[in-house]
Amino acid sequence: MAESRRFLQGATGDWELVIGLEVHAQVISEAKLFSGASTGFGAAPNSQVSLVDAAMPGMLPVINQQCVSQAVRTGLALGAAINLESVFDRKNYFYPDLPQGYQISQYTRPIVGKGEIVIDLEDGTSRKVGITRLHLEQDAGKSLHDQHPTKTFIDLNRSGIALMEIVSDPDMRSAEEAGAYVKKIRSILRYIGTCDGNMEQGSMRCDANVSVRKPGKPYGTRCEIKNLNSVRFLMRAIEYEAARQIEIIEDNGRIVQETRLFDSDRVETRSMRSKEEAHDYRYFPDPDLLPLRLKAEWVAKLKAELPELPDEKMIRFVEQYGLSADDASVLVSELDRADFFESLAKGRDPKQAANWVIGDLLGKLNKTGTELFAAKVQPEQLGKLLDLINEDTISGRIAKQVFEEMFETGKDAADVVKERGLDQISDEKALKGYIEQVLNANADKVAEYKVGKEKLLGFFMGQVMRATEGKANPKLVNKLLQSRLSKED
Amino acid sequence: MALDKEIVARIAKLARLEITESDLEVMSQELSQILSWIEQLEEVNIEGFEPMTSVVKMDLKVREDVVTDGDQADDILANAPERKDHFFVVPKVIE
Incomplete structure (x- = not known):
């Protein structure tokens, strides 16, 4: 365990990396979070948009029961507390792919509270990572920047699809741990069928909060890195960002809390200055939606119906099939x-x-x-x-x-x-023929064998296998060779 | 609570509203007055009351997970100032 928590070396000594992750997971459902439009991927632009998703005046959101159930099931699978009453808030900001001018999200009272998962590391050890919360929110539309030199194209098909934002505690101490965390979350979501976990298609996305500190000291100022669409990029971005922060501090500089974008071509993070202004989201409870109340019996039923989770399955594989923990884990x-x-x-x-x-x-x-x-x-x-x-x-x-x-x-x-005629040759007569061939061709070795160099049996075996192009039944050849060689005295 | 011109300018910016320097003065006075009027509510003792979320006691309405809407790209785009095929077109916003 100490191994994975090793410190980073700077000019002034050890540095500890502190990482918290936000995973945005698109909920598997037929329809969107607050409308009856389809969630299907890859449809023609703006063909899966209801008037609610396009934020036409007077339209009201009505929540999709399945999305609520998926969020609760995910919370249960993360060993988290389910809040029987939660509240939807408006997160206000302007962007062309957000027609409402606000995202319906959850702020002070999310649907899922504290939980914990176990991550598995390369060296075979495991660590616990706390889950701070999980909340439901709307996805935004998609901006296409590469269609025109001076224009951005907007497709609202994604607008309003349910997302679960899963926030971790700042419990990770290396890029490897962050990677293992995302893999574990993805595995759990796939097991219970609440998100397909496809990072390339963007149905699972990840932001990383990264800071460094001297071991034992309070947390340093963090930067949030966005645009991490694979586990590999996540790990690369964290490594780059840690090195960048250490260098700044050791040069007597100061880390500015900001949002940074990962550039996977250049393998670096860079500041998104234009977003800084927008950080004042002015959350307030959405007046279009009543608090979401869940029945304890319903939550208990969802819990009872959860399928076997990865950790449980691993224990069963070891017990039922006698596999090693490593094999079971893979x-x-x-x-x-x-x-x-x-x-x-x-x-x-x-x-x-x-x-x-x-x-x-x-x-x-x-x-x-x-x-x-x-x-x-x-x-x-x-x-x-x-x-x-x-x-x-x-x-x-x-x-x-x-x-x-x-x-x-x-x-x-x-x-x-x-x-390809690869059948194993198990016909004794045929094999004896090959054996004779081999022994005749190696009379000198046969003589050595007979005066006690019994290791040569392996050599003869090899020759027979070669003569048969690997098709000879090895057990039978072994037996026949031994009896043939012992007989002739 | 008094709102100075600086805060009003910031609120306007976040709301994408253009306000002239002379209006800022008027706005800050008006908004401050509205706020102090609303602050009177703080005099009411609400100890032990649950926050009221609706005038009638009712539960959040839910929908079934069924696709009932969509396939109306032309309607959705009807008011768009600029469009290309079935995309909305806006000035470039990339970072």
Whole structure:
């Protein structure tokens, strides 16, 4: 644990990095938070806009029950307190993609209060990170700046979609911890189906509050970094920002509290000066909306109906399948990965299944940049490959080759084996033929073996495997070799 | 509570209102008067009263999660000062 909390080195000694994160997660629902327009992604511009979303005079917001339920379920999954009464406020600012001139949000009385999650770090340790709150708010429309040299184009399809803003305590102390936090939040949201967690499409976005301090001293002045649309960029931005702040302070400068934009091309953060004025949001309770009251029984029912969460699943994988904590942790980090493993392990050796998923499949997905759901090898296909190994039709080594081709082409394991003639040779007569060949060609080594150099058995094995292009049944070759070599005295 | 010209100018800026220097003086006096008038409410003892959120006792109305609206881009854009295809077009606002 101390490892991950290590300090940053400056010219004047140690610095501690302090990070708090705001995650904006688009709620999975059919319709928007306060209107009946669709939330679908990628529709024609302004085709999914109601008069409420366009803020036409006299239109009134009516809250979508499903969005409330999704926020409560998320709160429960984050181990957080659910506030049975919460209030919607107006956050006032002007921007072309915000037709109301205010965002309906929650300020002093959010729907979800304090919670806590556990994040898992590279070195196998874990840490708790506090959740300050979660509140419901409207998303803004989308501004397109690249369509015209002097104009901005506005599409309001996103305007009014429900967002959950999840605010963490300033509990993280390194870029790695911040990355692990976002991954864990994303995993939880996906498990319970309240947000698809797709950062590239913008359905999950993240702002980071970053400051530095001398160890044990009070918090330093923080800067808020926006525009972090991947975990990698988040970590890069934090590293850059920490170095920038340390340098300023060590040069006897002062950190100005401000909003900074991450530029992923230049890998740097820069000031968004024009936003500073806008920080006075003049929140007040939205007079169009009554307080949101929830029934305790309803919340209890949602809690009872929550699916198994990543941490629970990990414990079960260790207990039920005898996996190591590390393997279980890799498998449960994504729901589709965990499901893949479970269907593969059904009726098979769980450790073998875990090794193939983690080692071969994930390796291949990483290398080719493929998403699991899009892979041509699904549990049924991979299962048939494992069955061929376990039936001694092919060796483990051949199986790796077969897997490569399956991954490329989506062919069945049995077909690949047949087409390429990779069946394991388990016919004793045929194998004996290969053994004779090898022994005849290496008479000198046979003589050495007989005077006691028994290590050479491995050499003979290797030669037989080579002669059969890896197709010989290794167990059988071993047995036949031993009896053949011991017999001839 | 008195509002000086500086605060009025700031409020106007946040509300995107243009106010002349001479109006600032008048505004600050008028707004200060309105505020002090409303401040009389502070004389009422509200100890033990729940904040009233509505004149009638009712719950927040909710809607089902069903798509009932949309497909009216032409109506939505009908009053737009400038448009291109089905986009609103505004002066460039990028940072």
